[in-house]
Amino acid sequence: MDINDLRGLSTVFAMIAFLAVCFWAYSGRKKHDFDEAATLPFEDDAAHINTRDARGVSSAEHADKDKGAIQ
Template sequence: MDHAFTNTIYTVLVFVIFIGIVLWAYSSKSKKSFDEAANLIFDDEKNEQKTEQKNRESSKHE
């Protein structure tokens, strides 16, 4: 095998892997987990608000 043939095989292999990653990223099966990951930052804010509310309530009762 010469150098050009090896480069051709490598290029085709990398392209196939790239297409596989794109199909995986845009598949409907992955959408739910990606949406959950995208909303993780907002879950932290909700938890902070609940903690602050509990602290206010407990300080009112004291």
């Protein structure tokens, strides 16, 4: 067994691993989880409205200041 045989085996193992990940990602059991994750950027940021930054200013106060600056 020389280096070329090892290279060939590593290529085969990499291809099998790739196909296994593809099969896992496109399986029906994971569809719900992936659909839920796909909508995360579009969800409401209500959970973050009352959070405070390092200075103790809430993000709602930042939003009020931003509105005043625009008007």
